[in-house]
Amino acid sequence: xxxxxxxxxxxxxxxxxxxxxxxxxxxxxxxxxxxxxxxxxxxxxxxxxxxxxxxxxxxxxxxxxxxxxxxxxxxxxxxxxxxxxxxxxxxxxxxxxxxxxxxxxxxxxxxx
Amino acid sequence: xxxxxxxxxxxxxxxxxxxxxxxxxxxxxxxxxxxxxxxxxxxxxxxxxxxxxxxxxxxxxxxxxxxxxxxxxxxxxxxxxxxxxxxxxxxxxxxxxxxxxxxxxxxxxxxx
Numbered sequence: 001x002x003x004x005x006x007x008x009x010x011x012x013x014x015x016x017x018x019x020x021x022x023x024x025x026x027x028x029x030x031x032x033x034x035x036x037x038x039x040x041x042x043x044x045x046x047x048x049x050x051x052x053x054x055x056x057x058x059x060x061x062x063x064x065x066x067x068x069x070x071x072x073x074x075x076x077x078x079x080x081x082x083x084x085x086x087x088x089x090x091x092x093x094x095x096x097x098x099x100x101x102x103x104x105x106x107x108x109x110x111x112x
Numbered sequence: 113x114x115x116x117x118x119x120x121x122x123x124x125x126x127x128x129x130x131x132x133x134x135x136x137x138x139x140x141x142x143x144x145x146x147x148x149x150x151x152x153x154x155x156x157x158x159x160x161x162x163x164x165x166x167x168x169x170x171x172x173x174x175x176x177x178x179x180x181x182x183x184x185x186x187x188x189x190x191x192x193x194x195x196x197x198x199x200x201x202x203x204x205x206x207x208x209x210x211x212x213x214x215x216x217x218x219x220x221x222x223x224x
Contacts, residue, residue, distance in 0.1 A: 004154075033211050042200050042214035043155070056211060091154060093212075098142055098204055101212055103155040 002026060006092050006104035013082055013111055020078045021107045025094030032075050033101065034067055035091040036060065043091055049075060082111045117215050118201060124221040131188040133218040135201030136181075142206040144177055146186050149198045149217070158186075158199075163206065193224040 005024040013019050025032050030051050035043035046065070048056045051072035061067075064082075069075040079086055089108050093101040119134045137144070143162045147155040161168045161177045161184065168175045174187040188195055198219050202212040 031210075035214075040216075042216045045211050045213060048211040050210075089152075093155075098210075100145060100157045100160050101202075102157060103147075105154040108152075 004092055004094055004102050004104035006090075006107050008107060009105060010108045011110070013109070015084060015111055016081055018078065018080045019082060019109065020076055021090055021092075021109075023075045023077070023092030023094075023104060025074070025092070026102055029094035029096050029102075030072070031095045031097070031101075032069055033093045033095075034075070034077050035093065037089045037091055037106070038087075046077075046090075079109075082109075084111050087111045118199070118218040120218060121216070122219045122221070124223065125191055127191060127193055127222055127224050129191055131191050131195070131220055131222070133186045133199050133201075133220070135184045135186070135215055137184075137201075137203045137213075137215075138182065139203070140206050141179070142204045144175075144184050145202045145204070145212065146173075146175060146184075147200045147202060147214075149200065151197075155200065188220075191220075191222045193222050196220060196222045 007022045032049045034046040037043045045058050046061050047067045049069040064080045067077045087110050089106045091106045093103040095101040117136050145160045146158045149155045159170045159175050161175050172189045177184045198217045200214050200217045202214045
């Protein structure tokens with residue numbers, strides 16, 4: 001499968017715990033994006049990488065959130081001290097320059 | 113914040129009918145893309161139309177773009193029950209943010 005891969009698919013965590021999600025983009029894509037989606041809403045932009053450089057972060061990305069893309073390959077999104085409001089689907093996408101973005105299946109986070 | 117706004121929010125039609133969804137946006141764009149999302153799944157790219165294009169076709173899909181009105185429409189002809197999904201437009205700005213900005217989507221229900 002050469003599409004965008006996200007792991008885990010589901011994560012249930014207790015409030016206050018830290019969680020980390022991984023995204024493996026399509027190999028030749030230099031751009032990688034993280035989005036968050038809640039029920040009935042469109043995806044909301046969180047952050048964007050071009051190669052290993054994090055070029056943009058949304059104001060939605062509080063200081064509890066951090067993302068990395070070492071060596072411009074896979075990316076991780078970490079949420080520290082999770083809150084119930086963090087419960088959502090976290091989507092990763094990749095693209096080559098200004099072309100269509102391909103999305104992974106997402107990681108559904110439930111904070112209890 | 114959401115840039116593209118889809119209209120209507122929900123649409124229910126009979127199999128075989130055509131479905132039209134509209135999208136309005138606010139800023140200057142490089143391209144506009146339409147995505148489909150089945151319940152609880154990732155987004156699937158449908159079609160990309162560049163700012164210098166006015167119409168594009170792909171199978172049963174027809175997309176138009178009017179940059180003077182900052183609007184786009186997606187037409188699905190001869191709809192099928194399998195077309196039931198949420199449809200989102202997403203814009204790629206030609207300045208500033210390089211990530212896609214999504215609208216809140218149109219939920220299409222095709223009755224068999």
